[in-house]
Amino acid sequence: MDIRKIGPGLSVSPQIMETEIGILAAQGFKGIVCNRPDGEEDDQPTAAALKAAAERHGLEWRDIPVVSGAIADKDVGAFRTALADLEGPVLAFCRTGTRSATLWALSEAGHLSVDAILSTASEAGYDLSGQRERLQGTAARRDTDNLRKQFPKTRPHDVVIVGGGAAGLAVAASILKRRPHLSVTVIEPRDIHYYQPGWTLVGGGVFNRDQTKRPMASVIPLGAKWVQAAVAEFRPEDNAVLLENGESVHYKVLIAAPGLQLDWDKIKGLKETLGQNGVTSNYRFDLAPYTWELVRTLKSGRALFTQPVMPIKCAGAPQKAMYLACDAWKRLGVLGDIDVNFHTAGAVLFGVADYVPALMDYVKAYDAHLHFKESLIAVDGPAKTATFEVTDNEGVTRTETRPFDMIHVCPPQGPLDFMKKSPLGDAAGWVEVHHDTLQHVRYGNVFGLGDGCSAANAKTAAAVRKQAPVVALNTLAILDGKAPSAIYEGYGSCPLTVERGKVVLAEFGYGGKLQPTLPRWMIDGTKPTFLGWFLKEKLMPGIYFDLMLKGREWLAEPNVLSHAPRPFEVEAACNFDSSSR
Secondary structure, eight states: OOOEEEETTEEEESOOOHHHHHHHHHTTOOEEEEOOOTTSSTTOOOHHHHHHHHHHTTOEEEEOOOOTTOOOHHHHHHHHHHHHHSOSSEEEEOSSSHHHHHHHHHHHBTTBOHHHHHHHHHHTTOOOGGGHHHHHTGGGOOOHHHHHTTSOOOOOEEEEEEOOSHHHHHHHHHHHHHOTTSOEEEEOOOSEEEOGGGHHHHHTTSSOGGGGEEEHHHHSOTTEEEEOOOEEEEEGGGTEEEETTSOEEEEEEEEEOOOEEEOGGGSBTHHHHTTSTTEEOTTSTTTHHHHHHHHHHOOSEEEEEEEOSSOOBSTTHHHHHHHHHHHHHHHHTOGGGEEEEEEESSSSSOSSGGGHHHHHHHHHHTTOEEEOSEEEEEEETTTTEEEEEEEOTTSOEEEEEEEOSEEEOOOOEEEOHHHHTSTTBOSSSSBOBOTTTOBBSSOTTEEEOSTTBOOSSOBSHHHHHHHHHHHHHHHHHHHTTOOOOEEOOOOEEEEEEEETTEEEEEEEOGGGOBOOSSOTTTOOTTSEEHHHHHIIIIIHHHIIIIIGGGTOOTTOOOEEOOOOOOHHHHHHHTOSOGGGO
8 A cells, every 4th residue: 555644633644445345454553534435447446345344344435526626605604614624644545545635735724834734744745836726715615617727838749649558558558669858757646567468368278467567667668757647638629638637738639549448337236246156357457367267167068258349458368268268178177068258249250350260260160150240238247147238130139148157248338438538539538630740630730549539440558669750750740730641450469378388470551451470481470370379478578678668669650641731730730838938
């Protein structure tokens, strides 16, 4: 736990877990204040579960959820009242601790000097300097919207990148490799960075999950400034991003790489039973080891593997889980006693036909049963049943409930909630970009890449590797007052691990056009090969951490074309204060 003392009776921290509440009680805490709304992250425990754990340990609980960037006067008043009512010491928490620290600061304004408040917060690791004017004006508090207007417009950063996942860090490194002197800021609240493609191998018993994570501080590119905060709002008309603590960060060019969210709640009963009752998913860091536990201990019965409607992270990942499980069962001599079923909402096994024959060979070899146009809609863990919405060839739907001994679930996925109402989002909430230049369709000094953008490519880390240099070059063009000319051709890659030691290395671009990186005489991606497995298991983690996140673009240089700029590109290129360059 990262507990930071603010005052004699108050400490703040990032998200706490149920298992940590007993430790807090043992440390002498008497009360807990929750400042985080439910549902901000997939693996976030609910306030109700935490409250129940707190009450079991004799701690008082107060729930004051605050939306990032929208701390209102009533929230400050509720926080002050809670601290007055609760016996100390008290722990307040949110996602990173910033909202809790901000509530404390605003509740103390008028009692302590602004400098003392900011100094105390800084010593605890929270930079609340963006709240100075609000703190100074607290005697005549206004509502949140009016308070936001008080923040002075500061000198803009050359480039602001929202998101510290693969996309955000890769493009930051790519830009700084070309121009180390630029001021590049990465906004990311999490302190751990995950190599998510490795979770399939964790679930297959090949990797240890600790191999797939590194401290965020260790992967932030040299020369980039890391702002550990969550974004509350994009304000492209002002060339600004609003943070959860109310601070505005201004930019010349914005790169939006917010990622996507896993919508576990869209499947009734799923969230309550994940990690138990034979229900697992490689799409969560904490659950991938449970997948392997289920695989190695299942000796007979029915195993279900599911895939929702597109788009999802790595379209092949759900069936990779099935192939690796089947290979393990085959090696253990129990495959013949397990009824393997793959349920996909799609009408085909894989979207690029060239790779289907090789995959079908393994489906037949493992005697797996394919079920097309079937979407998982409910899971009853204790009863060990899964309910599917089944669509027949005439478009008629019905529901079917099937028993299981093990089920691997790929959850529905979509844009982050705050993107659905963002001016940068399309109708669905994806960052709306031109599919070639990855420039925003309405704001010329904004780009998007990664899982959260609207480009019609496969959402994979390999796609990011090709997108990052495109966005880097086009960002520099905008800073130079020129039109974007680097082109992304939709590249994505899905190493389909069909067994231990063999991979079907699918590489393709827009429209399913094959885009192999290596010549076919070296590796034929349409067939299972050991070289594909060697790349996946041995080389790709290093390529990810030591090449892609370091701005080394081996075999990833983009095509650069000459074309006349679109009218809005020229206008947008000048849409910032050039005097501050």
